[in-house]
Amino acid sequence: MNASAWNMLLEGAWVTLWISGVSIALGVVAGLLVALVRLAKIPIIDQLLVLYISLARATPLVTLTLFIFLSAPNFGIQLDRSVAGILALTINTTAFNAEIWRSAFGNFSREQREAAMAMGMTPWVMFRRIMFPQLTITSLPGLVNEMSFLIKGSPAIAVIGIVDLTRVTNRISAVTYEPLPPILVACVLYMAIIGCLVWLQRVAERRANRLAE
Amino acid sequence: MSEATAVSIQNLSKSFDEIEVLRDVDLMVNKGEVVTILGSSGSGKSTLLRCINWLEQPDRGIIKIAGQRIGVTDGGKPMSMRELAKVRARTGMVFQSFNLWPHLNVLHNVTEAPIHVLGKSRSEAEAYAHELLDKVGMSHKAKAYPNTLSGGQKQRVAIARALAMRPEVMLFDEPTSALDPELVGEVLAVIKALSAEGYTMVIVTHEMTFARAVSDQVVFLEKGRIIERADPETFFTRPDTERVRKFLERNEG
Amino acid sequence: MSNWEILWLERAQFIDGFISTLEIFGLSISVAFVIGCGMLYMLEGAKPRLEVPLRIFVDSMRMLPFLILVYLLYYGLPSFGIRLNAWWAGVGALAVYHGCYFAEIFRGVRQTFSPGQVEAARACGFNTGKMFLRLILPQIIMRARPLIGNQLIYALKDTAFLVIITVRELTAAANSLSGTYFIPTEAFVVVIGCYWLVSMSMELIIKQCGRFSAKRGFDNV
Numbered sequence: 001m002n003a004s005a006w007n008m009l010l011e012g013a014w015v016t017l018w019i020s021g022v023s024i025a026l027g028v029v030a031g032l033l034v035a036l037v038r039l040a041k042i043p044i045i046d047q048l049l050v051l052y053i054s055l056a057r058a059t060p061l062v063t064l065t066l067f068i069f070l071s072a073p074n075f076g077i078q079l080d081r082s083v084a085g086i087l088a089l090t091i092n093t094t095a096f097n098a099e100i101w102r103s104a105f106g107n108f109s110r111e112q113r114e115a116a117m118a119m120g121m122t123p124w125v126m127f128r129r130i131m132f133p134q135l136t137i138t139s140l141p142g143l144v145n146e147m148s149f150l151i152k153g154s155p156a157i158a159v160i161g162i163v164d165l166t167r168v169t170n171r172i173s174a175v176t177y178e179p180l181p182p183i184l185v186a187c188v189l190y191m192a193i194i195g196c197l198v199w200l201q202r203v204a205e206r207r208a209n210r211l212a213e
Numbered sequence: 214m215s216e217a218t219a220v221s222i223q224n225l226s227k228s229f230d231e232i233e234v235l236r237d238v239d240l241m242v243n244k245g246e247v248v249t250i251l252g253s254s255g256s257g258k259s260t261l262l263r264c265i266n267w268l269e270q271p272d273r274g275i276i277k278i279a280g281q282r283i284g285v286t287d288g289g290k291p292m293s294m295r296e297l298a299k300v301r302a303r304t305g306m307v308f309q310s311f312n313l314w315p316h317l318n319v320l321h322n323v324t325e326a327p328i329h330v331l332g333k334s335r336s337e338a339e340a341y342a343h344e345l346l347d348k349v350g351m352s353h354k355a356k357a358y359p360n361t362l363s364g365g366q367k368q369r370v371a372i373a374r375a376l377a378m379r380p381e382v383m384l385f386d387e388p389t390s391a392l393d394p395e396l397v398g399e400v401l402a403v404i405k406a407l408s409a410e411g412y413t414m415v416i417v418t419h420e421m422t423f424a425r426a427v428s429d430q431v432v433f434l435e436k437g438r439i440i441e442r443a444d445p446e447t448f449f450t451r452p453d454t455e456r457v458r459k460f461l462e463r464n465e466g
Numbered sequence: 467m468s469n470w471e472i473l474w475l476e477r478a479q480f481i482d483g484f485i486s487t488l489e490i491f492g493l494s495i496s497v498a499f500v501i502g503c504g505m506l507y508m509l510e511g512a513k514p515r516l517e518v519p520l521r522i523f524v525d526s527m528r529m530l531p532f533l534i535l536v537y538l539l540y541y542g543l544p545s546f547g548i549r550l551n552a553w554w555a556g557v558g559a560l561a562v563y564h565g566c567y568f569a570e571i572f573r574g575v576r577q578t579f580s581p582g583q584v585e586a587a588r589a590c591g592f593n594t595g596k597m598f599l600r601l602i603l604p605q606i607i608m609r610a611r612p613l614i615g616n617q618l619i620y621a622l623k624d625t626a627f628l629v630i631i632t633v634r635e636l637t638a639a640a641n642s643l644s645g646t647y648f649i650p651t652e653a654f655v656v657v658i659g660c661y662w663l664v665s666m667s668m669e670l671i672i673k674q675c676g677r678f679s680a681k682r683g684f685d686n687v
Contacts, residue, residue: 054662054666055658055662057619057665058619058623058658058661058662058664058665058666059623059658059661059662060622060623060624060625060626060627060637060661061623061626062626062627062629062630062637063626063636063637063640063654063657063658063661064658066637066640066641066644066650066654067650067651067654067655067658070641070644070650070654071644071650071651071654074650074651111308111310111312112312112314114268114308114312115306115308115312115313115314116314117268117298117301118266118268118301118304118305118306118308118375118384119301119302119305119306119325119326119330119374119375119378120298120299120300120301120302120303120326120330120331120378121298121326121329121330122294122295122298123294125298125329125330129325129329130314130325133316134314134315134316137316151531152530152531152532153531154531155531155532155533155534155627155630156533156626156627158533158630159629159630166531166533166534166537169537169541170541173541178545179537179541179542179544179545180541180542180545183534183537183538183541183542184538184542186534186537187530187534187538190529190530190531190534191526191529191530194529194530195529198529210315210358210360211315211316211360212315
């Protein structure tokens with residue numbers, strides 16, 4: 001592999017990283033919002049969200065990406081490839097994150113809430129100062145695990161022609177006629193990225209366990 | 214009602230699914246007074262305490278904290294969460310299971326509500342928090358997190374946390390029931406010291422010796438009714454009712 | 467002619483794609499299951515020297531995207547003179563990849579077992595192989611079933627990646643139809659519905675197994 005091949009690989013890694021990063025950020029926040037709305041148990045909206053979560057969990061990322069990218073023009077929207085990719089990853093990860101947040105809400109102890117109320121906290125102050133920080137700590141291991149899954153699913157965006165870390169290996173071997181080296185390097189890069197997340201997850205788990213004591 | 218009344222409870226009744234847990238309870242707590250509520254389990258004593266700061270909503274009755282009615286506005290409507298929070302801020306509660314906030318260290322557990330409820334500055338809140346932690350003997354653990362403390366230490370921090378609101382009344386809900394026997398003493402000592410300082414307190418407890426030593430008034434609850442109230446001397450030596458006599462016999466020592 | 471009518475006329479393509487997806491899924495997941503069990507058996511102490519390399523292998527697989535493994539088998543293996551067609555490369559990648567996940571799931575459940583059971587079996591004269599097949603494996607499978615169910619859904623979703631190496635499966639059918647007739651929305655709605663139906667039925671079956679297992683007392687060992 002020559003210098004330009006290495007460059008291309010790094011560019012591919014960068015595409016994977018920034019598209020996944022944006023989707024993760026959007027998905028964590030959107031998942032929290034979905035969980036909050038589901039807690040409010042508004043009729044119809046609640047059922048719609050249940051359906052969304054069930055569909056999003058069952059739909060392959062490749063299929064979802066193609067669906068969004070190809071059918072957006074039907075609705076008069078021209079989507080940039082990266083936007084379509086981000087949208088697909090976000091719609092997928094939001095459904096999983098919503099369930100992670102919701103189970104943390106469900107497990108939040110009544111005693112903690114009572115202690116906050118007894119101290120004269122309004123619901124908003126209690127949520128902001130007592131519930132949310134604890135929910136973040138308890139949800140983080142699950143959220144980080146879901147981030148690993150998102151990275152592992154991210155090559156799906158290659159299907160609409162985004163040149164990510166997986167797809168770029170095709171580009172390189174089209175020039176070098178040696179497909180194996182770039183694929184192996186891509187493997188190592190993926191392992192480095194996901195290895196970081198696995199390590200982060202362990203740290204997050206330790207913190208969450210400390211909170212649970 | 215006089216200026217000197219910290220808590221007044223009139224005609225308080227409360228049911229959980231058809232089962233009446235409190236029936237027409239009346240109770241006055243004067244400022245600086247220590248009232249202990251005794252009774253066997255299921256007598257409604259914890260519910261009575263939790264009604265005072267509206268953690269349980271009574272079905273009937275009027276509760277006032279330092280003259281201010283809780284739960285119902287002057288117009289007779291149910292209070293909003295915001296209004297309720299304001300009255301609750303004038304009480305301090307200590308729970309059986311401590312309920313410290315695990316994501317905050319000891320100091321921040323104590324300063325959290327003064328800063329975010331009372332709007333005090335951080336420096337002012339921390340100065341007072343250090344004073345209170347000193348009082349409960351926990352100033353050396355100010356930076357520690359709750360999970361590293363023993364039960365007795367947790368409860369002492371919880372007491373400091375409640376005191377930090379400068380409450381009109383301190384409510385103790387079986388503060389030593391979740392503790393290992395050897396840790397009960399340190400918590401009771403702190404509460405005793407507070408009573409000597411003139412804090413107003415309502416205490417639900419099973420510790421008879423402690424109740425006798427610390428109380429100005431003892432109230433005995435049976436099936437949701439107060440069947441006996443007296444000064445501790447009278448209560449523990451010559452109670453009026455057979456029921457209390459039996460209860461004391463069983464809980465001797 | 468409405469878009470839906472076009473889809474109805476072209477239903478053969480969907481059905482072919484659907485059957486192809488189910489074939490790929492069924493075959494690869496069965497092999498993956500066997501691979502998972504085999505790895506567990508080896509981790510059980512039958513082949514001590516294999517334990518460390520095996521753990522490294524399983525952990526590496528779990529740190530890779532599925533598609534990159536497909537690339538390795540499809541584009542990479544020819545460098546060693548092994549040429550698989552797209553279909554076999556896809557099935558092989560699915561089987562190995564999810565086999566590793568199964569192994570990890572089984573291992574996690576295995577760790578919750580009390581050592582007493584194994585000791586009791588040894589005392590009764592069971593050898594390692596018999597003990598594994600008759601005692602350990604059935605319990606692990608019954609207790610791991612919610613996780614197995616999850617993994618099945620992941621595996622089903624991963625079959626769609628194979629469209630990228632030109633395997634003719636369900637997503638490929640939708641893709642080609644939407645290309646021919648410009649009806650992407652309808653085509654993909656149908657396909658997503660198919661994936662959803664299969665996932666839902668798998669969840670239902672796993673739940674039914676749960677009832678059976680509760681009856682046999684597997685849950686409170």
